[in-house]
Amino acid sequence: MRYIFYQTKTKYTNTGDALINHALINILRQYGSLRANCSSEIPEEFLSRLGIRAEEKVISNSEFAFVKSVVSCAIKARKQGDQVYVFSGPGDMYGGGLRLVVRNFASGLLFPVFRLFGVKIVRIGRSVGPISKLMALSERLRCTFLSHYYVRDTLSLERCRDMGIKKVEFSPDLSWIYDADHPKRVNHTNTVMVNLRNSIFDDVHEEFIEATLRRCEELLEQLNSALSGRMKVCVAYQIAEDQEFSRIVFDRLKTVYETEYIDHQMRLDELETCYGCVDFHISNRMHSLLAGYKYGSMPLALIDTQKHVKIAATFADCDLREFMFDIYEPVDSRQVSELVCHREDLLQKLFQCEQDQQARIVSTLEYVFSQESTEK
Numbered sequence: 001m002r003y004i005f006y007q008t009k010t011k012y013t014n015t016g017d018a019l020i021n022h023a024l025i026n027i028l029r030q031y032g033s034l035r036a037n038c039s040s041e042i043p044e045e046f047l048s049r050l051g052i053r054a055e056e057k058v059i060s061n062s063e064f065a066f067v068k069s070v071v072s073c074a075i076k077a078r079k080q081g082d083q084v085y086v087f088s089g090p091g092d093m094y095g096g097g098l099r100l101v102v103r104n105f106a107s108g109l110l111f112p113v114f115r116l117f118g119v120k121i122v123r124i125g126r127s128v129g130p131i132s133k134l135m136a137l138s139e140r141l142r143c144t145f146l147s148h149y150y151v152r153d154t155l156s157l158e159r160c161r162d163m164g165i166k167k168v169e170f171s172p173d174l175s176w177i178y179d180a181d182h183p184k185r186v187n188h189t190n191t192v193m194v195n196l197r198n199s200i201f202d203d204v205h206e207e208f209i210e211a212t213l214r215r216c217e218e219l220l221e222q223l224n225s226a227l228s229g230r231m232k233v234c235v236a237y238q239i240a241e242d243q244e245f246s247r248i249v250f251d252r253l254k255t256v257y258e259t260e261y262i263d264h265q266m267r268l269d270e271l272e273t274c275y276g277c278v279d280f281h282i283s284n285r286m287h288s289l290l291a292g293y294k295y296g297s298m299p300l301a302l303i304d305t306q307k308h309v310k311i312a313a314t315f316a317d318c319d320l321r322e323f324m325f326d327i328y329e330p331v332d333s334r335q336v337s338e339l340v341c342h343r344e345d346l347l348q349k350l351f352q353c354e355q356d357q358q359a360r361i362v363s364t365l366e367y368v369f370s371q372e373s374t375e376k
Helices: 015-028 044-049 063-080 098-108 110-116 133-143 154-162 206-226 240-253 268-275 286-295 309-317 333-341 343-370
Strands: 002-006 033-037 083-088 091-095 120-131 148-151 168-170 191-195 232-235 259-261 280-283 298-303 324-326
Touching: 002 015, 002 063, 015 033, 015 044, 015 120, 015 268, 015 286, 015 343, 033 063, 063 083, 063 110, 091 133, 098 110, 098 133, 110 120, 120 133, 120 154, 120 309, 120 343, 148 154, 154 168, 154 309, 191 206, 191 240, 206 240, 206 280, 206 298, 206 324, 206 333, 232 240, 240 259, 268 286, 280 286, 286 298, 286 309, 286 343, 298 309, 298 343, 309 324, 333 343
Parallel strands: 002 033, 002 083, 083 120, 091 120, 120 148, 148 168, 191 232, 191 280, 232 259, 280 298, 298 324
Antiparallel strands: none
């Protein structure tokens, strides 16, 4: 018997984070009995979005209580010959202020305790951006006690190895396995969605904002031309922090195009409805780009290709460069024309890419759970 404890702590206001956590939870159920951290500090609405079942909830008032549940299970499992796992990790790691470093060191103190009781610790689905030297040190020490560590793009892989994390490996972004069985289609509605954020990380710079808006307008102009002037626009947002900027985008576009505004954060259960009504979606949000195609909409990544490395590296890893536009370079009209004229073939390429990435994720998990009596 396998018991799989899942650390659900993440950015609760981000539908993209809900998406990748939901995807991982669903596939982990195939390998054992799931136990999810449902401590009082995690919003109930977020837990509901993840689809965690009543019998899977570990309800606690603190992180210590969750740790106690893991250790108690591990003690019983050792007597019965069962295995216990702790899974965590989907999301980003960047920066490295003192508070973040201290928290990283503190959480890492739990890992040797888990390992002492035979618990296997797995981190999967993470990107590693630019981080401070002290943050890198804390991460390297934490990783000493991990059983498996997987990042979701090759640039993160390179960064981890440069930090001295030897056991790190690559496994694709978990969004590839979200709603994997949904019937594939190609939309034809003459509508383009715009779903943008105003920064790459947390620092807002006017230069970035103006470059993003200017290039978005240029890209829309090219799309409108390719669609024979019949284009409509829909402005939306997938994370609560993007609401204000989405309104700015809407106000800027509504005077030029017939424009609709979705006036609330898109939820997981609305993604099919929203993306299923648009031909293309322009975004600099990773999980907008990797969700919309599932419902027939072509992703157009409007990014700083040098600094927005999470998206740039993921698209490059998957040979999807034709879907990327750099905010500091003029839009290539030929590229836009190719995307519009060959959208059927290009979306089929994305669908095939999804299958390939799903196979790699499954292969990763098969390997993790095949190591029942050994450590990597």
